[in-house]
Amino acid sequence: MDMSGLNMLAGWHGAGDIIMIEQMPIMGGYTGGPEETAICDVAATIASFALFNCDIHLDGPIHIRWGTTTTRETLQVAAHTAMALDYNTDLLLGNQYYTLAGPCTEMCLLETAAQALVDTASGRELLSGVASSKGTVQDKTTPMEARIMGEASMAACGMSIPEINRIVDNIVSRYEGNYLHPPTGKRFQECYNIHDLVPSDEYLETYDSALRILSDCGIDF
Amino acid sequence: MTARNYIDVYETYDRFAEGKKVSEKEWDYTIIPRNAQMMKERYEIDFGRTILPTDQDLVDRLFIAGVDMLITTGIFNPDLGTALSIEEDEIYEGLKMAPKKLKLGRGKDKCSCKARRGNTLRKPVIQGGPTGAPVSEGIFTQMIESYAQEPTVDTIVSGVLNTVDGHPASTNTPWEIKATMAEVRYNREATRRAGRPGMCI
Amino acid sequence: MTGLNMLAGWTTVGDMIMIEQMPIFGGYTGGIEETAICDVATTLGSFACFSGNFHLDGPIHIRWGVTTAKETLQVAAYAAAAIDQNTDLLLANQYYPMAGPCTEMCLLETAAQAIVDTASGRELLSGSAAAKGVVQDKTTGMEARIMGVASEATCGMKISDVNEILNKLVPSYECNYTNAPAGKTFQECYDVKTVKPTKEYLEVYDKAVAQLKDFGLDIKH
């Protein structure tokens, strides 16, 4: 934490604003493997509340190699961290979505759904997404990814952890082979009608086929 | 020893000011990796293959490992080159201060964010938006409106304007301020167009 | 850059912006005339380049650290008159007298600058930082009273008459710069509970007003 951060917090704190602190540990960086990264994630999340007086913490463990939150290891870090905190506190926990694939691709929707299932099942209170194409390509995000994030989350509510594990394992295995050549997908302008703001038929078909795959993996919504 | 008080941001500053001098290199390459490793062994934290933990005791050990990591390691302030330290009881006092529920947004578009404790039937808040990804100026409002019109989306997370009035919004310059304030206006315009003006942004 | 970036925010939301800039007489800009030229330039720049809505001046003496010295009064007056005669710009000036509260000298210094600022067409007088504005608790409401009353009495006067008064008033305190009275703290010359000036301060105030009348300033009440 640096001084400008501290000073801004002081102002917000004084004014009674709702403060969200975002902190995204890099899995494979200084903190090393998944377990160590989760330990640090727990520590840093606690510090965000206990030391820096935030009201909600926005997590986002990211893979050092792929720059995404939807890999197996980063899902594991997010899940273990969330449950460690969820079992022991009432803290409000959020998580962020960075997919490898771009919009209007099945892979992007599957990555999002997998993380939504994990975050929901591990007791998080807020899901924030989706920065498709790693959140680095101009105009390569659309609300269809947010839609599947929401719908997958609703479907996951109440399900048992082992069941979620089986489903997510299945979903992840469908896309983790494509990390080297992920589908780059389409820009917002290419898969949405700009004027009346509705998704293109192509994207709706892609969405439906993603739902079919998810159904094969064991979850329907 | 019972904590005197929870640590507010001012006390945090004092602790940084009086904290131990540490070089950033030492912090990044020695202290963090070594302590994280030590905690892993001390609390036998091993995730195995399953993404979601099913072993309750492992989860509790992970929580304690996190607390222990925070106490043993502290937090680093790169501006001051110091690390602060905090006691266990002070941590728990701080956690008690954290709110259990929040109301996000205004009026009928307001949504509540409450501690879920486990995979309860109550769904989490769905915050939709480009999540900080860059968005072209010409379609920014439409982009945000397309999220705001999604029934599953409860709150908006903004994208980033690369240009404002056609001018690059480079950081630490007046253009960045101008761009950010334009983003706020466009987000509000988008939620109004979607008929949800009270949505939290 | 901090200044520029703050201005960017304020100008966008339409805040009222005051730009304060206090040239140092005897510093980089050198003599009286040069400092006045620079004061005009930077005042214009505050409006033309930095979107100020009004400008808060305060030419300060490099040796004494006050605005009430003859040279700094002159810089302020000429700069104000120059701009006042050629624009509708809103000009303000700040008060840093040498002496401390509850002294005649402090009140006479403040009155002198109030006369100058009023006569030279300024729109706002902002003061007063008695004891050079550097001593804890050495400022009170009475200095602001004399500032207002002296200003009121100056309004409408012919400039030549104003100069006559100033040529008597300013020398009357300039000779005490090396051993200016330190004056009293707020706690020593006000009843803190009732927030009323002490009898002593009222007597000092009356003496100062009498002195100003002797110099020719027509203070009615």
Place this chain on the structure above:
Amino acid sequence: MAATRALTIPDVYDRFVKGKKVSVEEWDYKITPGNLTALKEKYNIKFEPDQIVPEDKDLCNRLFQAGLEMLVTTGYYNQDLGRVMHVTEEEVWEGIRKTPTKLEFGENKDKARFYPRHGNSNVKPVIQGGPTGSPISEDVFVQVMQSYAQEGIVDTIVNGVMTTIEGHPAKTKTPYEIRATMAELRAVKEARVRAARPGMGV
């Protein structure tokens, strides 16, 4: 050549970025003093010792021109970037024209009007009373500010600086400075209410 428009803050920033590199020493010791002396001679700017307030209108106009020329020829210096930006005379006039000339401070009946006076007009200037940034002890801050707010002649308030906040030094660039500043605002509000002038401008 006519100005494209009055300069906005981002415009000024762009000019700084493309401005000529100049060392701060050169700016302070050579450029500023040099240009000033030259302009003083060019416009024959000479103040009368016994005229604190100028009585010679032409001298004032010459001083205005000198100041304007100083701004246009010398420009402004940005210490962070170590560069000088320039503005044309037409742009200066555009900026002046754009500047509002009728402001109001405060609210409701405590509002103060801040309009151009021109010369020694009969309308008195706004009287802004306060410690003007002087350091004030925390425990008497409200009372000190109230002593200004209760002065009939005072129209608006200028703040003092709270040196400590709950006993902590209000050190700059730390959270305590933020906390102290917000406490000052609340204290000044309290002082204005106690003086029965809650709407005064600050």
